Amino acid sequence: MLPFAINEYQERINQVKDIMQKRGIEVLLITNPANMNYLSGYDAWSFYVHQMLVIILDEDQPLWLGRYQDANGAKATTWLYDDNIIPYPDYYVQSKTYHPMGFIASILSQIGQGNRHIGVEMENYYFSAKAYEMLKTNLPNATFKDASQLVNNVRLIKSDQEIEYIKRAAEIGGHAMQKGIQGIHAGVRENDVAATIYHALISGTDTYGGDYPAIVPLLPAGKKTSAPHLTWSEDPYQAGEAVIVELAGCYKRYHAPLARTVSIGKPSQAFSDLSLVLTEGLNKALEAVKPGVTCEEIERVWRESIAKHGIKKESRLGYSMGLSYPPDWGEHTASLRPGDQTVLQPNMTFHMIPGLWFDNQGIEISESFRVTEQGCEVFSNYPRELLIQEPLPIDQSGKIS
Incomplete structure (x- = not known):
């Protein structure tokens, strides 16, 4: 079953075509799998080979072009007619002689699109320099x-159904966060906590199951918290160190990221004070969210709040998020940072991540939210504070009881 009604897909395509017409684009070649999904429903782990969705200005339906063995997946997951699903033979896959873009170019020529104004997603993980050269x-x-x-940019404003999927993702993510933090204790291996989180993310809730997230759980511990994008090792956690947990629940490819920091045992006063500075700034920034405000104005509220404590943050405060595939869950559009004058509108969704990273330590407490008519709605209800994990009780034999 398609995750959305066909008329919602058609409305999305109409919005895309309106922009194409204004920009003088007659044919649009889409290789970002999130954009392919958004317009057609296509959902498969096939983005490691060349594939695309083709939007032609004067055609009602897109064309799906991809690997022969993935064609049945396109028939199963999209709303397209079977005749609009055009596969290339397997000898095109990772070949020294043939390239899928040669096949795709021949199809475009055969259907009279070879001499038109063609838009391509140049800044895109899934579209290589070689692919572009072969098309040209x-x-x-x-x-x-x-x-x-x-x-x-069309994806920036979500439909009510998309918001519902993000809410479900947030519930899954909150459940996974709780399971992960419950497992963080001195002596426990980092990879075992990662496994616990993965199990919770995929098993989901009693009502609905989870999907694989676009980013693996990020779990830096101790001094490694100074680097936000480290994952995990097989090392055991140590008493007294902090652990950052950043993850995202995912439902039908829609994400709700969430980050929290846990201290194994009582944190230092300085670290505890730092967490209060962070949450104060985060709360003020969330309170500033409302329609008509720009992204840079939200970031300024945060920046001025932490500046009172002599702290600066080099990186952006957040970014738009939602539907995505690996390697990240961001939409690559609006960012909460100086210079971004994107005006907030209802049903835009963001991950606000006011992480602070220093030479020997770091801290993250984040929230995903949507812009509402009045302000903002935070997707998670997980405690917004530095979390403290007390040591496990030890019995007389020295074992954890």
Whole structure:
């Protein structure tokens, strides 16, 4: 069953076509799997080979072009007619002689699209320099234009159904956060906590199961908390160290990221005070969210709050998020940072992550939220504070009881 009604997909395509027309793009080649999913429903772990969705300005339905063995997956997960699913043979896959973009170019030429203004997603994990060169070589009469964020920008404002999926993702993420933090104790291996989190993310709730997140759980501990994107090792946790847990619940490819920091035992006064500075700034920034305010204005509230304590944050405060595939859950559009004048509108969704990273330690407490008509709605209800994990009780034999 499709996650959305067909008319919602069609409305999304109409919005994309409106932008295409304004920008002089007659054919749009979409290779970002999140954008492919957004417009067609296609959902498979096939983005490691070349594939695309083709939007033609004067055609009602898109074309799906991909690997032959993935064609049945396209038939199973999209709303497209079978005739609009066009596979290439397997000898095109990772070949020294053939390239899928040569096949795709030949199809475009055969259907009379070889001499048109073609938009491609240039800034995209899934579209290589080689792919671009092969398209240009095989479509010499086409005019290529950069359409990197065209579909991404349409995705900024979510439908009510999308918001419901993010809420479910948030419930799954909160459950996984609780299970993970409950397992963090001195002597426990980091990888075992990661396994616990993964189990909770995929098993979901009694009502609905979870999907794989676009980013693995990030679990730096001790001095490694100074680097936000470390994962885990097989090392056991040590008493007295802090652990950052950043994860995202995922439901039907929609994400709700969440980060918390836990101290194994009583934290130092300085670290406890730092957590209060962070949460104060986070709360003020969330309170400033409302329609009509710009992204940079939200960031300024946070920056001025922490500046009173002599602290600066080099990185952005947050970013738009929602539907995504590996390697990240961001939409690559609006960012909460100086210079971004994107105006907030109802049903935009963001991950606000006021992490602070220093030479020997770091701390993160984040929230995902949506802009409402009046202000903002935070997706999670997990305690917004530095969490303290007390030592496990030890019996007379020296074993954990």
